[in-house]
Amino acid sequence: MWQRRAFLKAAGAGFAASLMPRQVLALERNELVFASSVQTSSGGYGAVLLGERGDLIAQIALPDRGHDTTISPEAGRGVVFARQPGTFALVFDPSGREAPVTLTSIEGRHFFGHGVFSLDGRLLYATESDFEAAKGVIGIYDATDGYKRVGEFPTYGTGPHEMLLMPDGVTFVIANGGIETHPDYGRAELNLDTMDPSVAFVDRRDGHLVGQLRLESGLHQLSIRHMAIDARSRVWFGCQYKGAPSESPQLVGYATMDGEIRLIELPLDTLRDLRNYVGSVAVSADGASVAVSSPEGDLLVAFDAEGGRPVLVETLRNGCGLAADGAGFVATSGMGEMVGLAGAERDRQKFDFAFDNHVLRVG
Amino acid sequence: MRLMLVLLLFLGAAPVMAQKLTTTAALANAVNEVIRPGFADLRAEAHGLVDAMADLCAMPSADAQQLAREWFGKTATAYGRVEFVRIGPLMEDNRSDRLLFWPDRKGIALRQVQAILADEDASATALDTLRGKSVAVQGLNALEFVLFGTGAEALAGAEGAFRCQYGATVAQSISGIADALSEGWNAEDGIAAHLMAPNEAYADYRTETEALEALVSLISHGAEGLRDTRINPFIAQGEKAAVPKQALFWRSGLTMAIAEANIEGLEKLFAVSGVALIGGAADSGLDNSIRFEFSNARRAISLVTGPVEEAVADPKQAQALAYLVIVTQSLQTLVGEQLSAALGLSVGFSSLDGD
Numbered sequence A: 001m002w003q004r005r006a007f008l009k010a011a012g013a014g015f016a017a018s019l020m021p022r023q024v025l026a027l028e029r030n031e032l033v034f035a036s037s038v039q040t041s042s043g044g045y046g047a048v049l050l051g052e053r054g055d056l057i058a059q060i061a062l063p064d065r066g067h068d069t070t071i072s073p074e075a076g077r078g079v080v081f082a083r084q085p086g087t088f089a090l091v092f093d094p095s096g097r098e099a100p101v102t103l104t105s106i107e108g109r110h111f112f113g114h115g116v117f118s119l120d121g122r123l124l125y126a127t128e129s130d131f132e133a134a135k136g137v138i139g140i141y142d143a144t145d146g147y148k149r150v151g152e153f154p155t156y157g158t159g160p161h162e163m164l165l166m167p168d169g170v171t172f173v174i175a176n177g178g179i180e181t182h183p184d185y186g187r188a189e190l191n192l193d194t195m196d197p198s199v200a201f202v203d204r205r206d207g208h209l210v211g212q213l214r215l216e217s218g219l220h221q222l223s224i225r226h227m228a229i230d231a232r233s234r235v236w237f238g239c240q241y242k243g244a245p246s247e248s249p250q251l252v253g254y255a256t257m258d259g260e261i262r263l264i265e266l267p268l269d270t271l272r273d274l275r276n277y278v279g280s281v282a283v284s285a286d287g288a289s290v291a292v293s294s295p296e297g298d299l300l301v302a303f304d305a306e307g308g309r310p311v312l313v314e315t316l317r318n319g320c321g322l323a324a325d326g327a328g329f330v331a332t333s334g335m336g337e338m339v340g341l342a343g344a345e346r347d348r349q350k351f352d353f354a355f356d357n358h359v360l361r362v363g
Numbered sequence B: 001m002r003l004m005l006v007l008l009l010f011l012g013a014a015p016v017m018a019q020k021l022t023t024t025a026a027l028a029n030a031v032n033e034v035i036r037p038g039f040a041d042l043r044a045e046a047h048g049l050v051d052a053m054a055d056l057c058a059m060p061s062a063d064a065q066q067l068a069r070e071w072f073g074k075t076a077t078a079y080g081r082v083e084f085v086r087i088g089p090l091m092e093d094n095r096s097d098r099l100l101f102w103p104d105r106k107g108i109a110l111r112q113v114q115a116i117l118a119d120e121d122a123s124a125t126a127l128d129t130l131r132g133k134s135v136a137v138q139g140l141n142a143l144e145f146v147l148f149g150t151g152a153e154a155l156a157g158a159e160g161a162f163r164c165q166y167g168a169t170v171a172q173s174i175s176g177i178a179d180a181l182s183e184g185w186n187a188e189d190g191i192a193a194h195l196m197a198p199n200e201a202y203a204d205y206r207t208e209t210e211a212l213e214a215l216v217s218l219i220s221h222g223a224e225g226l227r228d229t230r231i232n233p234f235i236a237q238g239e240k241a242a243v244p245k246q247a248l249f250w251r252s253g254l255t256m257a258i259a260e261a262n263i264e265g266l267e268k269l270f271a272v273s274g275v276a277l278i279g280g281a282a283d284s285g286l287d288n289s290i291r292f293e294f295s296n297a298r299r300a301i302s303l304v305t306g307p308v309e310e311a312v313a314d315p316k317q318a319q320a321l322a323y324l325v326i327v328t329q330s331l332q333t334l335v336g337e338q339l340s341a342a343l344g345l346s347v348g349f350s351s352l353d354g355d
Helices: A004-011 A021-029 A268-274 B002-013 B023-058 B062-080 B095-099 B108-119 B140-148 B152-156 B158-186 B191-196 B208-231 B255-273 B279-283 B286-303 B315-342
Strands: A033-040 A045-051 A056-062 A066-072 A077-082 A088-092 A101-104 A109-117 A123-130 A135-142 A148-154 A160-165 A171-176 A198-203 A209-213 A222-229 A235-241 A252-255 A261-263 A280-283 A289-294 A299-304 A310-315 A319-325 A328-333 A337-341 A353-361
Touching: A033 A056, A033 A066, A033 A077, A045 A066, A056 A077, A056 A088, A066 A353, A077 A109, A088 A109, A109 A135, A123 A160, A135 A160, A135 A171, A171 A222, A198 A222, A235 A280, A268 A289, A268 A299, A268 A310, A280 A319, A289 A319, A289 A328, A299 A319, A299 A328, A319 A337, A328 A353, A337 A353, B023 B062, B023 B158, B023 B191, B023 B208, B023 B255, B062 B140, B062 B152, B062 B158, B062 B255, B095 B158, B108 B140, B108 B158, B140 B152, B140 B158, B152 B158, B158 B191, B191 B208, B208 B255, B208 B315, B255 B286, B255 B315, B279 B286, B279 B315, B286 B315
Parallel strands: A066 A109, A109 A160, A160 A222, A222 A280, A319 A353
Antiparallel strands: A033 A045, A033 A353, A045 A056, A066 A077, A077 A088, A088 A101, A109 A123, A123 A135, A135 A148, A160 A171, A171 A198, A198 A209, A222 A235, A235 A252, A252 A261, A280 A289, A289 A299, A299 A310, A319 A328, A328 A337
16 A cells, blocks of 8 residues: 555655645645546546545546556556557656656557556566467566566467566466457457457566466356455456356456466346446455446445455446555546445545546555 | 517527437337337348348359349348347347358458368258357358359359358358347347336346447447448558458448448437437537538448449548548547437446446
8 A cells, every 4th residue: 555654755755845735735635545547528538646535636648548557666656558459558757756758569569458567666567469469468668777668478368458466576467358359450359259268377587377277168258357366365356248148157256376266156136237347356455355346237346355245235337446445445437436435434526537447546 | 460470580589499309218219210120121131131042042043143142232231230239139149240250350251161162061051050160151251252252153053052052051040140139129028128118127227327328339339340340451541551351341342331331220320219319418419410420421431432442542432431430430439428428428438348
């Protein structure tokens, strides 16, 4: 958690002085900072930093629609990735002291909207598409050398989406959604009948495949997309079902580095209201609770990581973004709302921008 | 008399108020006046196609082949007028892919269909065994190759017997799916009923807002699909040269006819449903703006008169194709973002476009 004191420390001396008085006040009052991509009321795209109480700390314009954000206190930088099949990533200084730097994907690659820093903040990794070969890759960027692209590893699948760094600091976990797209065809899904989604564990030092897990073959149209890691290092994932809409397979499960992968049994009425679509997954600060969202079903569900029992089911119109927030979670929506749930005490707030699918608790 | 004149002048001077519709009425219009008739048309044309293929196989001739080709065109364009209704029956049982395997970037359908023809694979000439094969060999693009592709001239004589039988089986498959689609849209407690009268107890549409979001997203995503999968893949862009053989149905010359059918179907769904005349949207002027863009799209398509191979090489036609890309982008924005916002929906953002 990048609480206020840690945030100031990471940003370095002079950070507060560089902010406008209103923003300084906002920071003084806040313990947590959140980041999200947004669409402004005029239709433009950007990314925002929000205080715990919803104060707008900073807003950055983006050339097109952004998606997820990653932050490294060690690097003192955040990165907003373009939504697929976008070709930019914006590296920004949360303190606002340094001008943002825009990365462009190399020829033959585009971003998928997600990425992660190494623990020391020296390398940035992004899920990318080698679209001619219909293969996923992890692009590697050197944060100490102007974010120069220094190489890539395979994701061992097609259509990688979210990637996370395991607590060991050396293993990536990647959700290979299994869906082939190609920029010549926009966002059209090209292989729904032959999808092969998987969870892949990849060693960040040399890119070798540590292990790869698939759900049973009858679920090959269950695209594994978003993930979060709990206190026991289990990787919780949320899926989007691309098969017949009249079918309702379970959508949430976990995978472990020991080779276990399973879907948990959500109650059927909850499952029905997820509408075959999980847009975001988060784990609480204590690692004991998991939350998933469905902007298609306007539903937020939190459950305990041990037994998988739902502890909260709440509606939020077009709600998707989820992040740990002290005792519970904060959720954001495409209608510009930010709410607390599962023990997080915060007033429902409405902004004049629409949140994209993800909100990140900075730090 | 003077009073009446004054009243008439007053009425004449008043701003024209848009006729407003309820969401309920718009949803009913969409289902009853556009979607159901559209799938009924597809069903009727597909039955004609089955008959034409049976006639061709029974008495092969150039005339019979020509008739079969015409029925193929009628069926394909009927599908073009509804293919964007990607909810409910079309999304079940891989029907969308089985009717039309597209985009097919790697030419999978071509390879597999050629293999069936070369091997004279008998399992492709019976409906139940064809059903077990790749979706790419069961639909309209497979039948297009049979009727228009290399070697299609054999259909006019006895030497084309296997090719014809395979094509006739594909036509039956298409017709069977068309039947299921029409029946699905007419089922008593099916998607049509749920879309027109949403209910909390339904798994698909719980509220009118959700049903309206689905309707608006069909139009927005339909425009996006036309641009991304039918036009952009084959036109020249930047340093990328035109690739006319990446166009859908270039062999039959139906590329632009299908694009036109898409626009006709989308425009009809938009205009006849009256979706831009609901509530606050009625005063937004969007109804006119969106109709204007549809007419621009039709005009652009009408300028593309040659086969795609010629069209991409002719500056005037290439310009019309490039303009069609801009217009469909504009339609997507107008419907998916502006109309959606005017209706209080969220179609274009976090939901319904996946990520």
